[in-house]
Amino acid sequence: MKELLSVDNLRSAGIHKAKVIAILNCMALVGGTIAVNQKSNDLNKVA
Secondary structure (H helix, E strand, C coil), X not given: CCCCCCCCCCCCCCHXXXXXXXXXXXXXHHHHHHHHHHHHHHHXXXX
């Protein structure tokens, strides 16, 4: 799980910063997935 969120080599001062970084990485991952799915749906509608 840590590898997927890009926190496997995280070295920060405090659990709060680590939590914020993990949440931001998770949001970016979800946003990227949504963007790719919307793009593929748009391509399917055109074809």
